[in-house]
Amino acid sequence: MVDDAHLRLMERVFQALASTPRRKILAYLAHAELSAGDIAARFEMSKPAVSQHLSVLENAGLIASEKRGQYVFYRLLPDTLANVLNGYVQEVCPVSRPLKAESRTIAE
Amino acid sequence: MVDDAHLRLMERVFQALASTPRRKILAYLAHAELSAGDIAARFEMSKPAVSQHLSVLENAGLIASEKRGQYVFYRLLPDTLANVLNGYVQEVCPVSRPLKAESRTIAE
DNA sequence: TATTTAGTTAAGTAATTTCTTATTTACTTA
DNA sequence: TAAGTAAATAAGAAATTACTTAACTAAATA
Numbered sequence: 315m316v317d318d319a320h321l322r323l324m325e326r327v328f329q330a331l332a333s334t335p336r337r338k339i340l341a342y343l344a345h346a347e348l349s350a351g352d353i354a355a356r357f358e359m360s361k362p363a364v365s366q367h368l369s370v371l372e373n374a375g376l377i378a379s380e381k382r383g384q385y386v387f388y389r390l391l392p393d394t395l396a397n398v399l400n401g402y403v404q405e406v407c408p409v410s411r412p413l414k415a416e417s418r419t420i421a422e
Numbered sequence: 423m424v425d426d427a428h429l430r431l432m433e434r435v436f437q438a439l440a441s442t443p444r445r446k447i448l449a450y451l452a453h454a455e456l457s458a459g460d461i462a463a464r465f466e467m468s469k470p471a472v473s474q475h476l477s478v479l480e481n482a483g484l485i486a487s488e489k490r491g492q493y494v495f496y497r498l499l500p501d502t503l504a505n506v507l508n509g510y511v512q513e514v515c516p517v518s519r520p521l522k523a524e525s526r527t528i529a530e
Numbered sequence: 531t532a533t534t535t536a537g538t539t540a541a542g543t544a545a546t547t548t549c550t551t552a553t554t555t556a557c558t559t560a
Numbered sequence: 561t562a563a564g565t566a567a568a569t570a571a572g573a574a575a576t577t578a579c580t581t582a583a584c585t586a587a588a589t590a
Contacts, residue, residue: 325442332440333578334433337510344514350537363579365538384536384587392515399507402445406452407500441548458567471549473568492557492566532590539584547576554569560562 323375327398330374335359336367343377343390350386431483435506438482443467444475451485451498458494 330336339353354364368388371377375394380387438444447461462472476496479485483502488495 324445328436328439328445331436331510335578337432337436340514351535354537359578360580361537362539362581366578369538381537381586386537390514396511396515399511402439403504403507406448406498407504443548459565462567467548468550469567470551470569474548477568489556489567494567533588534590535586535588537585537587540582542580542582544579545577548574550571550573552570552572554567556566556568558563558565560564 323394324398324402326374327376327394328402330370330376333367333370335364336371339364339367339371340376340390340395343388344392347387347389350388353388431502432506432510434482435484435502438478438484441475441478443472444479447472447475447479448484448498448503451496452500455495455497458496461496 335357338356342348342353342356350365350368351361353368354361357364368377368379372379372388376391377388378391380389443465446464450456450461450464458473458476459469461476462469465472476485476487480487480496484499485496486499488497
């Protein structure tokens with residue numbers, strides 16, 4: 315049951331990440347909290363299209379929204395991303411590999 | 423130029439991972455090298471469908487194939503997965519987070 | 531209170547993805 | 561060499577995804 319929930323979350327996360335605009339949105343939110351309009355302004359596509367991308371990311375637990383007055387602000391939820399991706403790397407890569415990569419990073 | 427190639431690879435990797443059957447194939451290959459038929463036998467879908475999934479994974483640099491006699495054997499290329507996912511986590515998550523997760527793992 | 535601004539929801543279309551079956555290629559063995 | 565097995569390619573149907581514009585809701589301001 316719990317594991318099944320985890321699989322469904324993983325499914326939604328990988329689905330969410332399979333889109334260049336959505337990965338771009340996450341990159342923007344890594345540096346600052348932004349309103350829906352701030353985000354839409356950085357893309358060529360229409361506002362509803364961006365709004366839909368934001369829903370996908372929110373349903374995957376990758377971002378959270380908060381309405382303040384007229385605006386809706388979005389912020390990154392870095393734990394979901396880190397947990398799902400690190401978890402998957404460790405599941406697939408014979409343990410030593412990801413650790414080595416991280417050790418290198420830690421060493422820097 | 424180099425960075426553009428990196429972005430195209432990332433694009434293909436996330437695209438490849440956005441499919442449950444393909445993530446399952448990677449999990450199988452994490453434990454052993456398998457022939458195309460061995461892999462197809464583990465799924466309900468037709469062999470050509472599995473073959474197409476294998477192409478997607480191979481084009482993303484996540485697996486490699488080698489023909490030996492009548493069979494084509496597939497094996498995981500763990501570096502691509504680890505590099506792309508770790509790289510992305512670090513790009514998006516304010517550095518501390520993935521390191522902490524890995525430190526915990528290393529501590530075990 | 532009427533208008534403007536920010537954002538989402540709805541409905542429909544275009545593009546892409548994921549399957550299927552049929553065909554083809556390459557190797558093995560009777 | 562003929563027959564059988566393993567796998568990929570081809571062609572097309574069905575399902576999903578990613579957009580568009582139009583309509584709607586909520587908050588701010590004149």
